[in-house]
Amino acid sequence: MRYRNATAYRFLTPYLLIFAIFWIWPIISSFLISFQATRTVPWRFAPTFNWGRLIGDPAFFNALKNTLLILVIQVPVMISLAIVMAVLLNSPLLKARGLYRFAFFAPVVVGEVAYSAVFRLMFSLDFGIVNKLLNSVGLPKIDWFSNVTPAMALIMIAVTWRWAGYNAIIILAGLQSIPDDVYEAATLDRVSKVKQFFHITLPLLKPVIVFCAVLSIIGTMQLFTEPFLITERGGPGGGTETLGLLLYRQGFRSLNFGYASAVAYTMAGLAIAITLVQLWLTREPK
Amino acid sequence: MAAVTLTNVVKRFGTFEVVHGANLDIADGEFVVFVGPSGCGKSTLLRMVAGLEDISGGEIAIGGKVVNDVEPADRGIAMVFQSYALYPHMTVEQNLSFGLRMNGNPKADTERRVKRAAEILCIDELMQRRPKQLSGGQRQRVAIGRAIVREPQVFLFDEPLSNLDAELRVQMRVEISRLHKELGVTMIYVTHDQTEAMTLADRIVVLKAGNVEQIGAPLDLYDDPTNRFVAGFIGSPKMNFIAAKVVETSNSAAVVELVNHGGARLRKPLCEAFPTVGTEVMLGVRPEHFFEAGEGDCDIPVKADVAEHLGSVSYVYADAGPEELIIEREARRQRASSDHFTVSIKAERSLLFDRTGARIR
Numbered sequence: 138m139r140y141r142n143a144t145a146y147r148f149l150t151p152y153l154l155i156f157a158i159f160w161i162w163p164i165i166s167s168f169l170i171s172f173q174a175t176r177t178v179p180w181r182f183a184p185t186f187n188w189g190r191l192i193g194d195p196a197f198f199n200a201l202k203n204t205l206l207i208l209v210i211q212v213p214v215m216i217s218l219a220i221v222m223a224v225l226l227n228s229p230l231l232k233a234r235g236l237y238r239f240a241f242f243a244p245v246v247v248g249e250v251a252y253s254a255v256f257r258l259m260f261s262l263d264f265g266i267v268n269k270l271l272n273s274v275g276l277p278k279i280d281w282f283s284n285v286t287p288a289m290a291l292i293m294i295a296v297t298w299r300w301a302g303y304n305a306i307i308i309l310a311g312l313q314s315i316p317d318d319v320y321e322a323a324t325l326d327r328v329s330k331v332k333q334f335f336h337i338t339l340p341l342l343k344p345v346i347v348f349c350a351v352l353s354i355i356g357t358m359q360l361f362t363e364p365f366l367i368t369e370r371g372g373p374g375g376g377t378e379t380l381g382l383l384l385y386r387q388g389f390r391s392l393n394f395g396y397a398s399a400v401a402y403t404m405a406g407l408a409i410a411i412t413l414v415q416l417w418l419t420r421e422p423k
Numbered sequence: 424m425a426a427v428t429l430t431n432v433v434k435r436f437g438t439f440e441v442v443h444g445a446n447l448d449i450a451d452g453e454f455v456v457f458v459g460p461s462g463c464g465k466s467t468l469l470r471m472v473a474g475l476e477d478i479s480g481g482e483i484a485i486g487g488k489v490v491n492d493v494e495p496a497d498r499g500i501a502m503v504f505q506s507y508a509l510y511p512h513m514t515v516e517q518n519l520s521f522g523l524r525m526n527g528n529p530k531a532d533t534e535r536r537v538k539r540a541a542e543i544l545c546i547d548e549l550m551q552r553r554p555k556q557l558s559g560g561q562r563q564r565v566a567i568g569r570a571i572v573r574e575p576q577v578f579l580f581d582e583p584l585s586n587l588d589a590e591l592r593v594q595m596r597v598e599i600s601r602l603h604k605e606l607g608v609t610m611i612y613v614t615h616d617q618t619e620a621m622t623l624a625d626r627i628v629v630l631k632a633g634n635v636e637q638i639g640a641p642l643d644l645y646d647d648p649t650n651r652f653v654a655g656f657i658g659s660p661k662m663n664f665i666a667a668k669v670v671e672t673s674n675s676a677a678v679v680e681l682v683n684h685g686g687a688r689l690r691k692p693l694c695e696a697f698p699t700v701g702t703e704v705m706l707g708v709r710p711e712h713f714f715e716a717g718e719g720d721c722d723i724p725v726k727a728d729v730a731e732h733l734g735s736v737s738y739v740y741a742d743a744g745p746e747e748l749i750i751e752r753e754a755r756r757q758r759a760s761s762d763h764f765t766v767s768i769k770a771e772r773s774l775l776f777d778r779t780g781a782r783i784r
């Protein structure tokens with residue numbers, strides 16, 4: 138280390154120490170713990186104990202299935218919605234753009250518990266506004282919390298509500314970086330607005346959309362708050378239990394840290410794998 | 424092929440009027456250049472012809488048909504943008520063919536047109552590259568190619584060369600000229616560079632603050648500008664304007680005194696207007712129209728301040744009282760013995776302007 142840099146590193150030391158103790162160490166430690174049997178004291182080293190259990194555990198596969206199901210439905214729907222919202226926000230016809238931008242971004246700022254509580258109220262069987270609306274257009278009430286399919290749908294709706302605007306703002310930034318004269322050239326080329334969207338806007342937004350998709354995939358892999366608070370710990374009967382919830386249940390309810398660590402590493406590994414596949418599928422030619 | 428006619432064309436952004444009633448007849452196959460300082464409304468006028476801006480007043484006709492309410496794509500025009508406006512995610516070939524493909528043009532015809540444009544512009548080798556992988560000059564060619572492919576009746580160029588370096592600019596200028604000969608279509612070209620205007624145009628339209636100042640062939644504008652603005656704008660380096668006062672007038676001439684040059688006098692024959700004695704005027708003399716002492720009609724002594732030697736000629740920035748004059752001189756290899764020298768002005772090589780800038784003939 139050059140002397141010149143030494144002072145800088147001394148200033149950084151407090152941060153680096155905290156980073157090492159509370160970030161690096163837990164990451165290494167949990168990896169080691171995942172190879173230990175932690176149901177009995179003292180913990181003992183048993184490499185296949187947790188990982189072996191994982192492979193045959195129906196609860197794990199249920200959580201994995203739920204997480205992936207939410208992933209493949211909710212992420213594309215949300216990103217599509219975000220693109221539509223961004224295009225509308227970018228329209229020169231829109232008045233009070235700042236207000237809409239704030240409104241779209243607001244859900245991210247709202248506390249998780251508060252928004253979950255509001256969603257439980259809105260979707261409640263007898264008093265919820267959603268069921269009232271369904272009734273008023275002649276549709277039957279839906280019991281959102283006691284059946285698996287509506288409960289899953291509810292989770293997806295909630296997550297989409299919370300994050301679509303956030304993604305729309307990011308996509309809007311991408312939209313604004315496309316120069317106007319490209320569209321003017323297309324207009325002179327007699328390309329309709331719709332074709333311009335599909336042949337110019339979407340391809341040029343691809344990097345931004347991929348970025349949003351990666352963020353969303355990582356977020357959804359760790360999904361916890363909504364199934365914990367809205368559908369009450371993954372209810373009905375584990376029907377909306379996600380990997381994040383399973384981890385919580387194993388680690389903090391059963392205090393089975395070894396198994397929880399194994400689940401945590403599986404989640405991270407899956408997120409990385411899916412992201413890599415996605416980046417590879419959408420890579421720039423050449 | 425088509426003529427373009429502008430009748431009292433007005434453009435307002437909100438309540439702010441930027442083009443104040445432009446009138447212009449562009450003949451079929453003519454090369455017309457709009458020139459003027461930044462912000463004078465050149466681009467706006469061109470974009471109105473293209474249909475990218477609404478026309479607030481007046482009429483634009485292309486090929487005899489009023490196009491005020493015609494979609495841009497139906498006007499038979501093609502435009503080359505200053506920033507090229509290529510589709511960044513498409514190869515050169517896709518850039519050229521995009522418009523035709525989107526409109527279901529027969530494949531064979533599209534290929535033929537793309538091939539022809541590529542040949543005209545020598546970009547065959549670049550067809551599979553993306554805009555990012557091209558140099559500025561190559562991008563410019565592709566942008567022009569995209570216009571050619573449309574086989575338009577009128578080409579519109581908005582400062583197409585301003586992002587290129589000086590050498591490439593000259594080269595592309597020649598190519599655009601050649602293209603005009605080859606295709607024989609009407610071209611309207613916007614630039615703020617008077618050299619480009621002079622070299623390319625059949626006719627130049629000089630604009631200033633939304634008004635058409637003068638329309639004419641390049642040399643007509645050079646020889647016979649209608650006002651001080653055009654006189655100053657056309658020609659490089661700029662024309663010198665020397666303060667003068669009318670001291671004598673007859674029915675065929677006026678004698679002016681160059682007030683900052685020790686009472687030097689010049690007799691300027693006139694045929695239209697005869698300013699009264701005492702009127703303050705401006706005498707315009709181009710740098711290249713100063714002669715050796717005694718050769719002209721009026722000698723003035725000057726003192727060289729700075730000289731720019733370009734090889735064949737030198738431009739001397741001379742102090743002459745409170746006025747600075749730019750004088751073109753034959754380049755001399757040996758150092759002049761003194762900074763002081765005398766130049767001479769010829770009456771027929773100078774122009775007279777009144778105080779508002781209008782020409783006195």
Ligand SMILES: Nc1ncnc2c1ncn2[C@@H]1O[C@H](COP(=O)(O)OP(=O)(O)OP(=O)(O)O)[C@@H](O)[C@H]1O
Nearest residue numbers: 436441459460461462463464465466467468614615
């Ligand atoms: N969309 C717009 N809204 C309001 N004013 C505008 C708009 N576009 C142009 N203007 C104004 O119109 C005037 C003419 O602009 P224009 O772009 O035609 O100038 P220009 O002659 O092309 O200049 P340059 O040589 O810098 O390109 C300017 O004063 C400009 O500020």
Ligand SMILES: [Mg+2]
Nearest residue numbers: 465466467582
């Ligand atoms: Mg312009």
